[in-house]
Amino acid sequence: MDHNFLSVQGLSKRYAAGAPPVFEQVSFGIDRGEFVCVIGHSGCGKTTILNVLAGLEAASDGVVIMDRREIKGPSLDRGVVFQSHALMPWFSVLGNVVFAVRSRWPDWSRARAEEHARRFIAMVGLKGAEHKKPSELSGGMKQRVGIARAFSIEPKMLLMDEPFGALDALTRGVVQDELLKICAATGQTVFMITHDVDEAILLADKIFLMSNGPQACIAEVVINTLPKTRSREAMHHDPQFYRIRNHLVDFLVHRSRQIQAAQASGVPRPPTRIVMPGLEQAVA
Numbered sequence: 544m545d546h547n548f549l550s551v552q553g554l555s556k557r558y559a560a561g562a563p564p565v566f567e568q569v570s571f572g573i574d575r576g577e578f579v580c581v582i583g584h585s586g587c588g589k590t591t592i593l594n595v596l597a598g599l600e601a602a603s604d605g606v607v608i609m610d611r612r613e614i615k616g617p618s619l620d621r622g623v624v625f626q627s628h629a630l631m632p633w634f635s636v637l638g639n640v641v642f643a644v645r646s647r648w649p650d651w652s653r654a655r656a657e658e659h660a661r662r663f664i665a666m667v668g669l670k671g672a673e674h675k676k677p678s679e680l681s682g683g684m685k686q687r688v689g690i691a692r693a694f695s696i697e698p699k700m701l702l703m704d705e706p707f708g709a710l711d712a713l714t715r716g717v718v719q720d721e722l723l724k725i726c727a728a729t730g731q732t733v734f735m736i737t738h739d740v741d742e743a744i745l746l747a748d749k750i751f752l753m754s755n756g757p758q759a760c761i762a763e764v765v766i767n768t769l770p771k772t773r774s775r776e777a778m779h780h781d782p783q784f785y786r787i788r789n790h791l792v793d794f795l796v797h798r799s800r801q802i803q804a805a806q807a808s809g810v811p812r813p814p815t816r817i818v819m820p821g822l823e824q825a826v827a
């Protein structure tokens with residue numbers, strides 16, 4: 544495994560001069576092939592961090608290095624999936640994915656790009672819907688096209704901002720299962736924001752817990768100790784699932800606020816804790 548394939552060091556973001564930073568001194572590493580979920584209350588700066596990783600926004604301080612190169616702007620090395628899928632309405636499903644493939648590999652023939660795109664459309668379970676327009680698709684299907692498009696450019700890193708936030712629970716489960724399968728097949732490195740603790744436990748190898756803003760930080764890195772091959776149906780029967788879940792919920796209900804309050808009253812911020820709920824606790 545390629546350790547710290549993505550390395551974030553001392554990241555801070557201040558939107559207005561004189562205002563406290565939204566988050567500060569955020570440092571973390573992600574290994575190649577790792578799936579990381581980020582959880583934190585609204586406003587702690589999750590989307591801002593994702594945008595910095597995407598190269599869409601500049602940090603006020605700190606550096607981001609991916610695969611030994613500093614991230615300074617957007618690149619097809621990174622695929623982004625937002626909550627609103629942002630498909631081109633005049634293109635079919637196939638057209639939307641082919642457009643991305645041809646941006647990534649402009650020398651490819653139309654036939655080669657189509658063949659490649661069809662493979663990823665099939666992976667997200669949309670075989671047979673290639674010629675439908677976005678307006679003919681359900682919300683879940685549109686989101687799958689967004690996922691197929693992001694995977695089809697074979698990015699070094701996939702960034703997802705609450706990709707299933709707008710889906711109903713049943714559809715969400717189906718798309719989560721598909722994402723699990725694709726990640727297992729491709730070894731994709733993923734950084735994903737979610738508000739759903741069950742989703743994080745299902746998908747992530749590590750869960751970053753952010754304290755409340757302003758001056759938010761990554762307070763804890765929770766190691767997901769469930770076996771890597773998980774399913775939504777079986778996960779709930781494992782007592783370890785509840786230890787992890789309770790730990791995450793306790794953080795959101797109590798510690799996320801306490802950490803921010805202590806910091807605001809001048810208590811120095813503790814280092815990021817690495818936690819394996821129910822098994823052991825260590826300090827990074």
Ligand SMILES: Nc1ncnc2c1ncn2[C@@H]1O[C@H](COP(=O)(O)OP(=O)(O)OP(=O)(O)O)[C@@H](O)[C@H]1O
Nearest residue numbers: 558559565583584585586587588589590591592756
């Ligand atoms: N372009 C901007 N200009 C000024 N302030 C901004 C801008 N973008 C975000 N902010 C502020 O920065 C803070 C963090 O926003 P961000 O969207 O990153 O948080 P978040 O954790 O992703 O929230 P949510 O969970 O609600 O999506 C918020 O207080 C927000 O108002």
